[in-house]
Amino acid sequence: xxxxxxxxxxxxxxxxxxxxxxxxxxxxxxxxxxxxxxxxxxxxxxxxxxxxxxxxxxxxxxxxxxxxxxxxxxxxxxxxxxxxxxxxxxxxxxxxxxxxxxxxxxxxxxxxxxxxxxxxxxxxxxxxxxxxxxxxxxxxxxxxxxxxxxxxxxxxxxxxxxxxxxxxxxxxxxxxxxxxxxxxxxxxxxxxxxxxxxxxxxxxxxxxxxxxxxxxxxxxxxxxxxxxxxxxxxxxxxxxxxxxxxxxxxxxxxxxxxxxxxxxxxxxxxxxxxxxxx
Ligand SMILES: [Zn+2]
Numbered sequence: 001x002x003x004x005x006x007x008x009x010x011x012x013x014x015x016x017x018x019x020x021x022x023x024x025x026x027x028x029x030x031x032x033x034x035x036x037x038x039x040x041x042x043x044x045x046x047x048x049x050x051x052x053x054x055x056x057x058x059x060x061x062x063x064x065x066x067x068x069x070x071x072x073x074x075x076x077x078x079x080x081x082x083x084x085x086x087x088x089x090x091x092x093x094x095x096x097x098x099x100x101x102x103x104x105x106x107x108x109x110x111x112x113x114x115x116x117x118x119x120x121x122x123x124x125x126x127x128x129x130x131x132x133x134x135x136x137x138x139x140x141x142x143x144x145x146x147x148x149x150x151x152x153x154x155x156x157x158x159x160x161x162x163x164x165x166x167x168x169x170x171x172x173x174x175x176x177x178x179x180x181x182x183x184x185x186x187x188x189x190x191x192x193x194x195x196x197x198x199x200x201x202x203x204x205x206x207x208x209x210x211x212x213x214x215x216x217x218x219x220x221x222x223x224x225x226x227x228x229x230x231x232x233x234x235x236x237x238x239x240x241x242x243x244x245x246x247x248x249x250x251x252x253x254x255x256x257x258x259x260x261x262x263x264x265x266x267x268x269x270x271x272x273x274x275x276x277x278x
């Protein structure tokens with residue numbers, strides 16, 4: 001029966017404790033003799049690259065969680081520049097019995113390809129194709145897991161120019177029965193709280209830090225599907241936008257991002273454990 005009492009039963013007396021947060025630094029350099037799996041170097045900015053920025057933020061985030069949130073352990077999926085496969089990242093999350101999975105990435109817009117006239121006659125113009133950097137993307141984006149048919153996903157990537165499938169999601173086959181089972185499990189057990197944590201982080205970044213955000217979007221992403229826990233991928237900013245790249249590489253910017261995520265996790269913990277006022 002829907003009543004205040006049953007609501008309390010859901011939120012308070014189920015005894016949930018947020019004990020372990022998995023902090024996932026996106027990308028890395030594929031090591032020599034790396035085990036079989038999917039690896040991805042990530043995007044490049046003008047003076048920095050995604051894999052170094054994500055590692056710097058993740059290391060700070062791990063320390064801040066353990067310092068500022070009592071009783072919560074933070075486990076890194078990688079702590080050096082060496083890349084770890086998508087498969088191993090999900091394994092680490094599950095082996096450590098994570099309650100929450102936070103993946104740190106940087107966004108980047110692909111170059112625009114344009115046709116430029118280079119001469120010829122009115123009747124027979126000559127063109128060449130040139131690639132023009134697109135630095136117009138700015139701010140954060142939150143990806144939560146959603147399985148889509150590949151054609152639809154491809155269209156979405158083209159339309160929105162989110163990180164390409166090859167970067168985040170090409171290890172997922174929508175026709176694979178295991179993926180279908182995990183997707184159903186995700187929807188039933190983890191989707192609601194994934195949206196919740198994404199919204200909490202988004203609110204901190206927009207309302208406290210005053211940054212631009214593109215909000216939440218669903219995308220088929222291997223680690224988010226295979227980690228058996230609520231999960232969100234945080235695109236912390238556009239590494240190919242000059243202002244965002246400065247911010248993402250600065251101590252102040254990294255600390256601001258980390259503090260926003262820690263405040264959001266604290267609120268999430270209080271909600272889920274039925275303590276605190278949020
Ligand atoms: Zn990435």
